[in-house]
Amino acid sequence: MFSSFPEKVNIVEVGPRDGLQSESNFVSTENKIKLIDMLSQTGLPTIEVTAFVHPKWSPKLADSYEVATSINKLENVNYTALIPNLKGLERAISSDLKEVAISFSASESHSKKNLNRSIDETFEVVEETIKQAKANNIKTRAYLSTVFGCPYEGNISIDKVTKIVKKLLSFGAYQISLGDTIGIGNPKQVQKILTEIFKVIDNKEQIALHFHDTRGLGLANSIVGLSMGITTFDSSIGGLGGCQYAPGASGNISTEDLVNMLHSMGIKTGVDLNKLVECNFFMRDILGKELNSKYAKAYVASHKISV
Ligand code: MG
DSSP states (O other): OGGGOOSBOEEEEOIIIIIHHHOSSOOOHHHHHHHHHHHHTTTOSEEEEEEOSOTTTOGGGTTHHHHHHHSOOOTTOEEEEEESSHHHHHHHHHTTOSEEEEEEESSHHHHHHHHSSOHHHHHHHHHHHHHHHHHTTOEEEEEEESTTOBTTTBOOOHHHHHHHHHHHHHHTOSEEEEEOTTSOOOHHHHHHHHHHHHTTOSOGGGEEEEOBOTTSOHHHHHHHHHHTTOOEEEEBGGGOOOOTTSTTOOOBOBHHHHHHHHHHTTOBOOOOHHHHHHHHHHHHHHHTSOOSOHHHHHHHHHHTOOO
């Protein structure tokens, strides 16, 4: 199993978007910018900085344009934002982003709640958005949520998932991030789903994994992905996040925990773990609560730092 592990893993940091959109407190624009600028210094290759969605749907990210245009964009970091449609793309373009991420749901009910559109309607929107993004030299990544289970529909058929993956890739998305939106997936299921998906894709880099740690299985699920050749994982600083339209969803896997696990097994990420811990402490102080990272908690305990 371990011999098939990759030498290097790409981490997509989703804390400033996926994390902060679900936090109960509004984090000030200034602190969002500071967090992203701190994350830029850690060596993370990709940071999802915000979402260009209507503030009615994502009030905690109502300052998306200001955040995306005020951060200090470094050459070696890829900055991206979540967009639902062409309007979001326009804002990403005017914010000088070179990449966007578009949402898709494998569940009809979740799609209607989360995107306000059916799956078929979303296909049309996504196809046109990716086309326009390409015309503007912007790469598109797609999130496919509820792959491992839906809060409204329960199990989602693997056949449905593979069909959607194939279609999104045919539209021109360069990578599909498979989301365990409510953190209900298990290692055996990860193996089963990836096995089927690998039959319809050209190379494994077209797939990323986006796990939530709701039931404590985020890293265990990641191990299965690693053993099957997946090299891109989404995570968030301090395990912030969830899904505001998926009841019961708690945070993403924590970037600190993921990086620690990878480094301890000799897998490179290019990320400075100590700097990540500093980002964790920064957010902990702003939110006034301990965040969901076991590594940061152990760091505090071993360094006797008061929280
Ligand atoms: Mg998430």
